[in-house]
Amino acid sequence: AGKGFWAELLGVGDFYYELGVQIIEVCLALRHRNGGLIRLQELQLQVQKGRGKFAQDVSQDDLLRAIKKLKVLGNGFGIIPVGGTFLVQSVPAELSMDHTVVLQLAEKKGFVTVSEIQASLKWETERAKQVLDHLLREGLAWLDAQAPAEPQFWLPALFSELRPHEEPPATP
Numbered sequence: 001a002g003k004g005f006w007a008e009l010l011g012v013g014d015f016y017y018e019l020g021v022q023i024i025e026v027c028l029a030l031r032h033r034n035g036g037l038i039r040l041q042e043l044q045l046q047v048q049k050g051r052g053k054f055a056q057d058v059s060q061d062d063l064l065r066a067i068k069k070l071k072v073l074g075n076g077f078g079i080i081p082v083g084g085t086f087l088v089q090s091v092p093a094e095l096s097m098d099h100t101v102v103l104q105l106a107e108k109k110g111f112v113t114v115s116e117i118q119a120s121l122k123w124e125t126e127r128a129k130q131v132l133d134h135l136l137r138e139g140l141a142w143l144d145a146q147a148p149a150e151p152q153f154w155l156p157a158l159f160s161e162l163r164p165h166e167e168p169p170a171t172p
Helices: 003-010 014-034 039-049 060-073 097-106 114-121 125-137
Strands: 037-039 076-083 083-087 142-144 152-154
Touching: 014 039, 014 060, 037 039, 037 114, 037 125, 039 060, 039 083, 060 076, 060 083, 060 142, 060 152, 076 097, 114 125
Parallel strands: none
Antiparallel strands: 037 083, 076 083, 142 152
8 A cells, every 4th residue: 555645754554644643633622721731541532532433442552652653743742651641742842850750749639839849859949940830831730829828730631620531331
């Protein structure tokens, strides 16, 4: 079978090419809500929904392979390990190990504070603020300046309330 331009550039067959396009579409459609970070499980659910009932199922491994192939298009797509899962980054923001560690810290509650970072990671205040300010500038975090004790830095990709709940499997 003849390969198209994009399939040839990405070095993939039709399945991963189509999957890459679908991943980009989902990420762009949800970027206003999540700032460019999406949990791999949510991405899988959204891609599967867009493919329709009769399409071939897509595994998380398929998604990871397709995302790695998208690297040839530039640094806009990446994979960030967080806890036992992954976040898919669809914005060309440079994230250091400090940013990744803060994302991991925020995973449980969806937000983090400067004092939590200081207590958990034993960082100086300035280091914590620099990381959080960067996440704010890149649109990956939202600031709740009216939180009761101190400002909270929320990460929309980690909001459990915004994540679509998976439908239970149909019973036979």
